[in-house]
Amino acid sequence: MTGPLITDWSAVSPYGIGRAAFEEGFRSGRTTSVPLENEDWLVGERADTEACLVPGFVIKEVLGKKGTRAMDRVTGLVVTTVGRLLDTTGGPLPSEDPDEDTALVLGTTHGSHKSMVDITRDTLTDEKPYYINTAHIPNAIGNASAGMCAIWYGLKGPNATIAAGRNSGIATLNYGRRLLATGRARTVLCGAAEEYTTDRSWLEWHTRGADETGTVLGEGCAMVQLRAPAADGRGDDDALAEVLGVSSGITGPDGVAAGLETVVGNALRRAGIGREEVWAVSASAPAGEAGRQELKALDALFGDLDPLTLGRPGQIGDTGAATSAFQVVATLTAAQDSARAAGRVAVLTSVDRDGALGCALLRMR
Amino acid sequence: MANVTAEQAATIKEIVCEILELEEDEVTGESLFREDHGADSLRAIEILASLEKEFKVTIDQAELSRMVNLNGVYEVLAESAGW
The missing domain is CATH 3.40.47.10 (Thiolase/Chalcone synthase)
Structure with a gap:
């Protein structure tokens, strides 16, 4: 579906x-x-x-x-x-x-x-x-x-x-x-x-x-x-991306990286997406240890696939609550410029200093 | 005309016009905030609260029903302030 x-x-x-x-x-x-x-x-x-x-x-x-x-x-x-x-x-x-x-x-x-x-x-x-x-x-x-x-x-x-x-x-x-x-x-x-x-x-x-x-x-x-997509799939030519799934979690005693790996793994499994479909990863990249842990998790999950890494969403500073919304539009922008994006999946992750973790999977059109 | 000085009246009008986003020549003593100037209840409360703050008085909210135009505001404020 x-x-x-x-x-x-x-x-x-x-x-x-x-x-x-x-x-x-x-x-x-x-x-x-x-x-x-x-x-x-x-x-x-x-x-x-x-x-x-x-x-x-x-x-x-x-x-x-x-x-x-x-x-x-x-x-x-x-x-x-x-x-x-x-x-x-x-x-x-x-x-x-x-x-x-x-x-x-x-x-x-x-x-x-x-x-x-x-x-x-x-x-x-x-x-x-x-x-x-x-x-x-x-x-x-x-x-x-x-x-x-x-x-x-x-x-x-x-x-x-x-x-x-x-x-x-x-x-x-x-x-x-x-x-x-x-x-x-x-x-x-x-x-x-x-x-x-x-x-x-x-x-x-x-x-x-x-x-x-x-x-x-x-x-x-x-x-x-x-x-929502059209029931027969027609008339969806204006679509830029499909939201395959969103999952969230919190940081447990094993730390940010372990928690995020679980959250991303859950998202992939629920959406039925294989790792090999991943085209790009986008990290929320907060300052300090949380940001390092986020990259560590993404590297452990996808490093061998050498995906396009969309680091901090542009050079726009720490935009707080707007961070992951900017990750979405940065990913849409990057997809327009990449011949490899169409039909493949972007993994967006979010790490908050309060322990909240998130992941969205987008399939680029 | 209520017992307000020209100076007080000018300050009151300035506050009302600021809140209702009007030029001062658009408002008369009789023109109605709600019917003529599109004010809603939040604006009415805002006028009351701003006058309280400016003139260091307390205006009973029941007086809002009289504060429908500038003349009404002058009267209520003069009474509340004991001018």
């Missing part, structure tokens, strides 16, 4: 806004890190001196002034990406032409760290605990970005938010697969987003392990369009 098909995608990344910008940047391999001292919109002291930012991403300029006054950065990234994917501009007022059949599944760490921190700070520092900016209250809830997209583009299908750390992007593919399998939606937009702010910079800095120093943070959003 054919799995759900990825038929389109878009991204807002440190390479720029839109799919073409990501493809161009990814192919060039250029780094996107910039010194933060030139970024006027960032307020307060940062833990970092550089980061990989979406260039020129000022929400009011990208999405217009209406409806964006209280929009936080992560929501701006998601609304922009979904607009590019749907090829529409949408708007702040509820759509008069709602789309009942399209679902949205968004991966995130915590929504916007900044929105949560701002509200918490105001309740403590202002004269009364309720002297807070009420416009920011919705932003402090994790599903604000997904909800705003539904309003902005009139998406009335299921609207879900998944907080699974680096795994989030892969996890949304699984959630989307289930929505299609149960007939809850005809099309599912799956992806994940992460913003760069001063607040995230400090949270990351304080939680970083000794082996994770030197991490450069990145930001962005990547979304794919998922739909």
Whole structure:
């Protein structure tokens, strides 16, 4: 049985806004890190001196002034990406032409760290605990970005938010697969987003392990369009890849590499895929020991096959919850450039410092 | 006109226009936030909370039903603040 098909995608990344910008940047391999001292919109002291930012991403300029006054950065990234994917501009007022059949599944760490921190700070520092900016209250809830997209583009299908750390992007593919399998939606937009702010910079800095120093943070959003294959297999020429399977697990006492080998092995077995079908592997490549263990597992599993190794997804920094969503679109980009990709399988793995492990198998078209 | 100074009225209008995303010449004392300017309940709460914060007062949420236009806001705020 054919799995759900990825038929389109878009991204807002440190390479720029839109799919073409990501493809161009990814192919060039250029780094996107910039010194933060030139970024006027960032307020307060940062833990970092550089980061990989979406260039020129000022929400009011990208999405217009209406409806964006209280929009936080992560929501701006998601609304922009979904607009590019749907090829529409949408708007702040509820759509008069709602789309009942399209679902949205968004991966995130915590929504916007900044929105949560701002509200918490105001309740403590202002004269009364309720002297807070009420416009920011919705932003402090994790599903604000997904909800705003539904309003902005009139998406009335299921609207879900998944907080699974680096795994989030892969996890949304699984959630989307289930929505299609149960007939809850005809099309599912799956992806994940992460913003760069001063607040995230400090949270990351304080939680970083000794082996994770030197991490450069990145930001962005990547979304794919998922739909069920046609019953007779016809009319699926627009497919870029098939989602063969998604599996997840946690790191046990034997460590990351052993756990990940099990998770990937399970994914292959459930999908009925042989090792020899593998064309490429894509690692989430977190900093430090977890990243080394991830590569060790992939090498143990596939090293002798000499697959194309898609390392850290481009030079876009540590994009947190968006990491595995960017792995998906980087893999789709690489497949266009490889004569050996068609019909073969890409193995995407995800390792989170909290112990979450994930694997997605995509068959390239 | 409620008991507000020109300066206070200007600040209130500025806050309301910012929240409703309107130019100041689009709003009159009588124009209705909801019917004429497309405000929803969240915007109404936002106006109330912003005024509380700006003028260091507490406004009973029951007063929202009177805060339908600028004149209503002036009245409620003057009463709540004891101006």
